[in-house]
Amino acid sequence: MTSVDNMENANMSILDEIKSRLITEQVIQKFWSKVEKPSDLSKCWIWKGSQSGGAGMFFIGEDRLTGKIINVQAHRFAYDLENPGIPGSIQIRRNCNNKLCVNPSHCRLHTDLESLFWTKVAKSKAEDGCWFWTGQVMISGYGDFKTNKKSFLAHRYAYEITYGKIPSRKVLVCHKCDNKLCVRPDHLFLGSHKNNSQDMVAKGRSTKGRKGHSGKSGESNSQSKLTAKDIEIIRWRLEQGETQQSLANEYGVTQTNISAIKRGKSWSDTTQ
Known part of the structure; x- marks a missing residue:
C-alpha cells in the first residue's frame, strides 16, 4: 500500500480525485465530529482528531482502486468541502496561524506570487526589527510590488496575505514602526485616515498643530x-x-x- 500523508502535492484537489469513491456523507459527518466549534463561529474551529507535526490530520480511508491510504490535512479537507475544485498543487494557509484550526474562513490560497513577494524582503536580525522591502519604491516612499501588470502597495499586500482580505480600499494599512518600507505583518494595523492622522500627531510626525512649526520642509x-x-x-x-x-x-x-x-x-x- 502507498501512504499519502499530504495531498496538497497532488495535481487535483482532494474532492476532484476521490469524491466519487470515498467522500460520502458518512465521511463528512465523521470529519465534523472531530471538530470543536465555539459559539462565536468567526473564531478558530479546533481539530480534535489525529495530528502530525502539531497539525490536524484526517484519515479518510483506503481507495480500493489504487491501494492508497488517504490521509489529508484537516484544514485542507475543511477548505475543500467549502471550496471544491481547488487544484491540489495550490497550498492552503491559515491566517490565524493556529495549526489545529479548520475554520474555512481562516484559510486562504497560497500561490507562487507570495513566494515571489517574500524574495524581495530583507528581514532584520533584531527580534522586533523591521522587514525591509527591497523591490521598487514609489515616489511616496512606499514599496511597490508589481506583477502580471498589476501594482500593489507592498505593505498592504503583506497584510492581506497574512491576515486575509482588507474589507475596503478606504481602509488603510498603517505602520506601528513608522517605516514606509517595512512589510513585517505584526508591524502593521488597519485604520482610517482619521486614525492615521491622529497617530501621526501622537508620534510627532504631523506638521499641523505643532508649536513653532513653520509647515516648511x-x-x-x-x-x-x-x-x-x-x-x-x-x-x-x-x-x-x-x-x-x-x-x-x-x-x-x-x-x-x-x-x-x-x-x-x-x-x-x-x-x-
Whole structure:
C-alpha cells in the first residue's frame, strides 16, 4: 500500500480525485465530529482528531482502486468541502496561524506570487526589527510590488496575505514602526485616515498643530527631529541608492543632516 500523508502535492484537489469513491456523507459527518466549534463561529474551529507535526490530520480511508491510504490535512479537507475544485498543487494557509484550526474562513490560497513577494524582503536580525522591502519604491516612499501588470502597495499586500482580505480600499494599512518600507505583518494595523492622522500627531510626525512649526520642509524647516528608528531607516535607504536630498526633503531636514547620518553620526550630532 502507498501512504499519502499530504495531498496538497497532488495535481487535483482532494474532492476532484476521490469524491466519487470515498467522500460520502458518512465521511463528512465523521470529519465534523472531530471538530470543536465555539459559539462565536468567526473564531478558530479546533481539530480534535489525529495530528502530525502539531497539525490536524484526517484519515479518510483506503481507495480500493489504487491501494492508497488517504490521509489529508484537516484544514485542507475543511477548505475543500467549502471550496471544491481547488487544484491540489495550490497550498492552503491559515491566517490565524493556529495549526489545529479548520475554520474555512481562516484559510486562504497560497500561490507562487507570495513566494515571489517574500524574495524581495530583507528581514532584520533584531527580534522586533523591521522587514525591509527591497523591490521598487514609489515616489511616496512606499514599496511597490508589481506583477502580471498589476501594482500593489507592498505593505498592504503583506497584510492581506497574512491576515486575509482588507474589507475596503478606504481602509488603510498603517505602520506601528513608522517605516514606509517595512512589510513585517505584526508591524502593521488597519485604520482610517482619521486614525492615521491622529497617530501621526501622537508620534510627532504631523506638521499641523505643532508649536513653532513653520509647515516648511527640507532646509527651510528648523523644527524637524529624527528618531533612532528614522536614522536606521535612512541609513538603510541610502545603502539602497536613494539620494541624500530626496531623503532630506521627505524627512524635513537638510542634506547636510543626511550626509552626517551616512557617516555614522547620531541625530544629536548632526544638529550641532
